[in-house]
Amino acid sequence: MSAGGSADGAAAGAVSSTMLLALGIVGGLICIYLSGFLGDLIGPVIAAIGAVLAIIWGSDAIRRVASYGLGTGVPSIGYMSLSVGVISALAGLSLATVFKIGLLGPIAGFVVAVIIGAIIAIVATKIVGMKIPIMLQCTVEIAGAAMLSILGFSVAIAGSYDMMAIYEHVVATGFIAVLFIMCTMAIQHPFNACLGPNEDQVRTLKCAASTAFLSMTLTGLMSVTTGGLGWFIVFIVGLIGWIVSFRAFVLASCNDAASTRWAGLWPNVEE
Template sequence: MTVKMEASEGGMPHNTLMIYGIVVAVVGTYLTYLNVVTGIAVFSFFGGIAAIAALWWGSDTIKHLCSYGLGTGVPSAGMVAFGSGAIAMIAGTKFGLASPIVTLILAAILGAVIGYIANSIINMNIPVMVTSLMEMAVVGAMTMLGFAAMCTGTFMFSGLVVGGMTLSMEPSAGAAGGAQTFLVTVLPEFAGSLIGGAALAVIFFLGAMALQHPFNACLGPNESQDRTLMLAIEVGFLSMFVVAVMSYAFLDLVSATVGVAISLIGWFYSYKQYIALSKRDAYDWLDAKPIREVGGDQ
């Protein structure tokens, strides 16, 4: 038996949100390929925009799933999303230019399997379980892929596991005339890469917290869709800022700084919008006049 707690009604239909989220996430990830086309990494920030789009959509998915309960499943839903999404993301990056599409498909399949197990074997009996876990697995995978592309400038596997190259020189057989020759070998370095250096683990938790926080924070009798989604954008930009700082280890100074600047501008704007929406909802709920602030209009 399940009991559904009603969340906000109205607003943008969930399927519309999903379409927008998928399109922007996939297109944004592909736009990072402009780094390869142009030879500069300044377009890496598009990966962060792609990740935010996925988080924006995912926060609404969590609302639909976790309205069947007391809200205590919100954090675990975020971890399930990124746990399954991480598997799909790492496997999907092996497919070259098709990586974003393959990642999306693999994540959807994995999410459907997990949803089926949860509903039909564990008997959680939540009507939207299978579709919601499918969506959240895709959200987790596309968020990690987007942030990984922003951090390294690529969404392909080799760029995520190889941090650089070193030269190995070994003496070889002497040449004619007694001259000494050396065998030079180029060796890849893995420890300084996104995956080898465990930076992907940071992205995992940044994304998981950004996914689970909006509905967890806005949950209540006066939860409104626009406020929840704006908070998703705000925490998305905040996570993007951390990823942008991490990108200094992988990108050139200018490209990383562009990511930092865009994430800070986006965070500042979305934070102001979220505070305004919070005041609006608080005013409506209390049926009282807004508190007048010093130096402000309200």
């Protein structure tokens, strides 16, 4: 049964889930890899855009799998998948360091995320007994999106996907914990915010874009610690993206609503 859309999730949407998957994986990886060749000024913003693409993809996967229930499992699968994302990103970069192949890191991390996500989904369906037909596919997708979003923002902060740079600027500083919470909220919030009988995929994706760019804005502020002007470009691009996407989301919400009314601010005196 579905409370937030059709039973298959994708059928009611106007955007192909396959296109979003390709955009998240290919776009996310390409942006992360390109960042290593574009210098300290442009590289970070490209890596952050890769994370934005991954978040939008992950939000759509959350929408599809959570549409089979009442939406109560969104936080659970969100935090679980982002835990997989953090572990996978660091594991992939560590493997690249061990084998001394720097370019291996992002792809290795993505593969690890897919494998762990598949194992979790198999346990959930075969042992726990969750009867969700697309559980395997969506859990794998969310885990992959989580890994790419964590790594993309980490690269934006550190300026590189080298393990030592990530450790110094993201892990040792504690920013990894901020990214964990921030990316979790960015991926899981859109469907929770739009959940309801008239939930619409396009409107949900507009909300996902706004949470992704807001996360990018905060990432720009965190990357101040690495020096240079790259942080400012990440911050400005993220801020502009958030303003545009959030405005689009608000307009879509108003257009889809039966009516809207300004209710005023909360009272100054406690009752």
